[in-house]
Amino acid sequence: MEGSASFTRTGSLGVEEEFYVVDDAGRPASGIDDLVYGDREPPARVADRLAHELFACTIETQTPTIETPTPDRIGEEIRTTRTALVDHAAADGYQIAGAGLHPAARWRELDHAEKPRYRSQLDRIQYPQHRNTTAGVHVHVGVDDADKAVWIANHARWFLGPLLALCVNSPFWNGYDTGLASARATIFEGLPNTGVPTRFDDFADFRRFERRMLETDRVRDRGELWFDVRPHREHGTVEVRVPDGQSDPDVVAAVAEYVHALVVDLAERYADETNPSPPPAGVSVANDGRGLRRELLDANKWFATRYGHDADFLDRDGETVLTLPDHVERETDRLGTDALVRLLERESGTARQRRLAEEAGFNTLCRDLLVDG
Numbered sequence: 229m230e231g232s233a234s235f236t237r238t239g240s241l242g243v244e245e246e247f248y249v250v251d252d253a254g255r256p257a258s259g260i261d262d263l264v265y266g267d268r269e270p271p272a273r274v275a276d277r278l279a280h281e282l283f284a285c286t287i288e289t290q291t292p293t294i295e296t297p298t299p300d301r302i303g304e305e306i307r308t309t310r311t312a313l314v315d316h317a318a319a320d321g322y323q324i325a326g327a328g329l330h331p332a333a334r335w336r337e338l339d340h341a342e343k344p345r346y347r348s349q350l351d352r353i354q355y356p357q358h359r360n361t362t363a364g365v366h367v368h369v370g371v372d373d374a375d376k377a378v379w380i381a382n383h384a385r386w387f388l389g390p391l392l393a394l395c396v397n398s399p400f401w402n403g404y405d406t407g408l409a410s411a412r413a414t415i416f417e418g419l420p421n422t423g424v425p426t427r428f429d430d431f432a433d434f435r436r437f438e439r440r441m442l443e444t445d446r447v448r449d450r451g452e453l454w455f456d457v458r459p460h461r462e463h464g465t466v467e468v469r470v471p472d473g474q475s476d477p478d479v480v481a482a483v484a485e486y487v488h489a490l491v492v493d494l495a496e497r498y499a500d501e502t503n504p505s506p507p508p509a510g511v512s513v514a515n516d517g518r519g520l521r522r523e524l525l526d527a528n529k530w531f532a533t534r535y536g537h538d539a540d541f542l543d544r545d546g547e548t549v550l551t552l553p554d555h556v557e558r559e560t561d562r563l564g565t566d567a568l569v570r571l572l573e574r575e576s577g578t579a580r581q582r583r584l585a586e587e588a589g590f591n592t593l594c595r596d597l598l599v600d601g
Contacts, residue, residue, distance in 0.1 A: 397577025
């Protein structure tokens with residue numbers, strides 16, 4: 229089937245990170261013309277792996293594809309890519325900051341990028357895109373079959389809320405405390421085609437949806453389907469897009485390690501658990517393990533967005549309430565990785581931002597978000 233040829237291997241890993249280009253005071257600066265389009269060549273590590281985002285103060289990096297990921301290798305690739313970006317920015321007098329939303333980014337005062345794709349989005353989407361100062365982490369895990377990738381994305385949806393709760397890092401927007409653990413999630417979901425997606429039957433079903441959106445001018449390209457998890461046709465991956473941007477590489481490494489373990493585990497379960505037959509009599513689709521209602525998934529994500537580490541969740545049976553520590557313990561035992569434990573045991577980015585703002589002030593907070601080279 230068209231678009232399925234790129235799904236050739238399971239278990240490879242790539243990480244995309246969005247950052248803020250900032251000045252000496254840690255405030256957003258319009259540095260994209262220098263860093264992406266300037267005359268000076270970037271370091272080889274990021275030469276073909278830099279892209280600007282919607283605002284002229286936002287930039288994205290990509291790690292190389294990691295064919296055989298291990299925890300040490302994941303952390304090394306993330307740090308090496310970040311160091312190259314920080315060095316590149318420093319050569320033009322800029323610094324790099326990481327967060328889901330930069331607390332000092334006031335969208336009305338910031339320049340948008342001039343890239344035609346983004347100018348088109350600003351014209352079509354208007355206010356929700358004009359204010360979209362968000363930055364996230366996107367984790368790609370290779371899958372060797374297109375139908376399998378769709379199945380994995382369907383089943384991964386429940387895990388997104390707890391994952392977001394563990395890596396919240398955006399309490400401030402436009403300079404004030406929103407009261408949310410991840411204001412980024414709320415701001416980003418103001419855009420169309422975002423949040424937790426619906427369930428797709430198979431890759432053909434997903435392709436029909438893509439074509440309908442394109443043919444009816446709902447989107448201009450497939451990249452505008454900004455869901456929290458999606459099969460990525462070009463890369464042959466399942467892409468998880470729910471985490472907030474981060475300043476600490478250890479958080480990103482733990483997120484990537486967990487997402488990799490989750491997707492690989494689901495890939496291994498695919499052959500045994502795919503079952504096109506309807507659920508047994510008396511068992512609703514909400515709790516038969518194949519299709520928890522999207523409204524309940526949205527409720528879980530909302531609790532993560534609001535409460536972060538203090539969130540609890542409706543379990544996959546659609547009825548039981550599960551605490552975040554209990555989820556972490558269950559996933560640690562099931563997948564054999566302590567990645568979620570490392571995230572739960574540390575102070576969340578949101579809690580740290582609030583503490584620093586209260587104890588040391590906004591200037592200290594902005595400096596704390598700087599990414600080390």
